[in-house]
Amino acid sequence: MALVTANKKNLILVSGRAHPQLAQDVAKELDSELLETEARTFANGEIYARFGESVRGADAFVIQSHTHPINEWLMEQLIMVDALKRASAKRITVVAPFYPYARQDKKGRGREPISARLVADLYKAAGADRIMSIDLHASQIQGFFDGPVDHLFAMPVLLEHFQKSLSSDDLTVVSPDMGRVRVADIWSDKLGAPLAIIHKRRDPRVPNQVSVHEIVGEVEGRVCLLVDDLIDTGRTIQKAAEALKKNGAKGVVVAATHAVFSDPATEVLQDPSIDQVVVTDTLPLPDHKRWDRLTVLPIAPLLGRAIREVFDDGSVTSMFDGQA
Ligand code: R5P
Numbered sequence: 001m002a003l004v005t006a007n008k009k010n011l012i013l014v015s016g017r018a019h020p021q022l023a024q025d026v027a028k029e030l031d032s033e034l035l036e037t038e039a040r041t042f043a044n045g046e047i048y049a050r051f052g053e054s055v056r057g058a059d060a061f062v063i064q065s066h067t068h069p070i071n072e073w074l075m076e077q078l079i080m081v082d083a084l085k086r087a088s089a090k091r092i093t094v095v096a097p098f099y100p101y102a103r104q105d106k107k108g109r110g111r112e113p114i115s116a117r118l119v120a121d122l123y124k125a126a127g128a129d130r131i132m133s134i135d136l137h138a139s140q141i142q143g144f145f146d147g148p149v150d151h152l153f154a155m156p157v158l159l160e161h162f163q164k165s166l167s168s169d170d171l172t173v174v175s176p177d178m179g180r181v182r183v184a185d186i187w188s189d190k191l192g193a194p195l196a197i198i199h200k201r202r203d204p205r206v207p208n209q210v211s212v213h214e215i216v217g218e219v220e221g222r223v224c225l226l227v228d229d230l231i232d233t234g235r236t237i238q239k240a241a242e243a244l245k246k247n248g249a250k251g252v253v254v255a256a257t258h259a260v261f262s263d264p265a266t267e268v269l270q271d272p273s274i275d276q277v278v279v280t281d282t283l284p285l286p287d288h289k290r291w292d293r294l295t296v297l298p299i300a301p302l303l304g305r306a307i308r309e310v311f312d313d314g315s316v317t318s319m320f321d322g323q324a
Contacts, residue, residue: 010057010058010059011030011032011058011059011061011307011311012035012055012058012059012060012061012089013026013027013030013032013034013060013061013063013307014037014051014060014061014062014063014080014084015034015037015062015063015064016039016062016063016064016065016073016076016077016080017039017073017076018064018065018066018067018073018076018284019063019064019065019067019281019283019284021281021284022063022065022097022281022282022284022299022300022303023063025298025300025304026063026300026303026304026307028300028304029300029301029303029304029305030304030307030308035051035052035053036051036052036053037049037050037051037052037080038050038051038052039076039080041072045072047072047075047076047079048079049076049079049080049083050083051083051084051087054087055084055087055088055089056087056088056089057088057089057090058084058089058090059089059090059091059093059311060084060089060090060091060092060093061093061095061132061307061310062077062080062081062084062092062093062094062095062128063095063097063303064076064077064080064094064095064096065097065098065282065283065284066096066098066099066100066283067098067260067283067284068262070100073100074100074119074122077094077096078122078123078126079126081094081123081126081127081128082126082127084127085126085127086127091129091130092127092128092129092130093128093129093130093131093132093150093307093310094123094128094130094131094132095132095133095303095307096131096132096133097133097134097258097282097283097299097303098133098134098230098257098258098260098282098283099116099119099131099133099136099137099141100119101115101116101118101119102116102136102137102138102141103116103137104116105117105137105138105140105141105144106138116137116138116141116144117144119144120141120144120145120146121144123145124145124146124147128145128147129147129148130147130148130149130150130310131145131147131148131149131150132149132150132152132303132306132307132310133149133150133151133152134151134152134153134154134257134258134280134282134299134302134303135152135153135154135155135229135230135257135258136151136229137229137230138179139151150306150310150316152302152303152306152316152319152320153320154257154280154282154299154302155183155186155187155190155320156302156319156320157280157297157298157299157301157302158227158255158257158278158280158297159187159190159191161255161278161295161297162191162225162253162255162278163191166191166223166225166253168191168192168193170221170222170223170250171191171193171222171223171224171225172193172194172195172196172217172218172219172222172223172224172225172249173187173188173191173193173194173195173196173224173225173227174195174196174197174198174215174217174219174224174225174226174227174240174244175195175196175197175198175226175227176198176200176226176227176228176236176237176240177198177199177200177236178197178199178200180227180228180229181195181197183227183229184197184227187225187227187255191225193225194217194218195217196215196216196217196218196219196224197215197216197217198214198215198216198240198243199213199214199215199216200213200236200239200240201213209235210235210236210239211239215243215244215247219244219247219248219249220247220248220249221248221249221250222249222250222251223249223250223251223252223253224241224244224249224251224252224253225253225254225255226240226241226244226252226253226254226255227254227255227256228254228255228256229256229257229258230256230257230258230259230260231254231256231258231259231260231261231265231269231277231279232260232261232262232265233262233263233264233265233268234261234264234265234266234268234269235268237254237256237268237269237274237277238268238269238271238273238274240252241254241271241273241274242271242273244273245273251275252273252274252275253275253276253277253278254269254274254276254277254278255278255279256277256278256279257279257280257282258279258280258282258283259279259280259281259282259283259285259289259296260283261283261285261289265289266288266289266291269291269294270291270293274293275293276293276294276295277293277294277295278294278295278297279294279295279296279297280296280297280298280299281296281297281298281299281300282299302319305319306319
């Protein structure tokens with residue numbers, strides 16, 4: 001179904017087909033109405049998009065969630081940006097709550113691509129003026145795009161949940177790998193809980209395989225809160241939770257922004273060593289990928305507020321003062 005939103009102030013909200021519910025929720029936050037867009041895929045896989053009304057002079061926000069099939073949804077978003085540009089939208093913001101290809105942000109070995117940079121170039125070439133994203137896998141991705149990048153943080157949303165449900169007395173915040181230590185450290189400050197770090201190893205020749213080498217920090221008799229930006233196959237979290245329980249943790253709860261949940265994540269995350277998983281809905285989660293120990297928090301209020309700040313020339317930074 002086609003989704004374009006416009007309000008009388010000329011803010012236009014366009015949605016790709018990957019996660020229409022999120023776009024609708026954001027439109028609601030903005031007190032805006034969804035308008036019609038025609039978006040379809042031809043028999044050979046090519047995508048077509050056309051807006052149902054004039055976008056001339058509009059401040060357009062194009063929301064797409066980069067879930068499977070990610071290349072298709074990225075291409076659809078690029079095509080929508082191109083259509084907006086050619087129809088004389090005044091400013092175009094790509095809203096990519098989960099930035100595609102964020103994990104390939106550098107050459108880890110010779111002859112590798114830097115796909116996250118390529119994606120930024122593609123957005124620019126299509127006609128995007130700015131990008132809005134949540135919890136980028138690496139902050140330096142902001143520098144890949146030649147224009148403003150609004151980097152939002154889901155931490156306030158997740159933190160509020162845990163401040164209500166966990167006691168800081170026996171809590172330890174755990175970073176599941178070295179890459180997330182800085183963020184885990186902020187969590188530990190916010191919750192007044194000590195920090196532990198897991199030394200994770202991946203074999204670069206075998207995708208999605210993980211092993212835990214060592215835990216640095218006190219976890220025995222503690223409730224461990226593992227914080228990560230994303231859960232893909234779930235193996236990072238599963239291996240970390242197993243290691244924490246083996247080292248005497250009395251509970252393991254997990255906070256992550258992006259529930260990518262590629263197979264077999266749903267099974268893996270129901271491992272008995274994991275007591276609770278809390279994520280946001282930056283990506284669509286069908287019913288068969290949900291279970292009783294999973295909590296999904298809405299991200300639309302955060303996105304709606306950020307879009308409002310950008311549209312009103314307000315401050316996105318002020319949304320996170322002292323938070324991240
Ligand atoms: C790693 O750098 C990320 O922060 C995640 O921990 C990782 O990508 C999750 O992947 P998976 O769930 O497949 O282990």
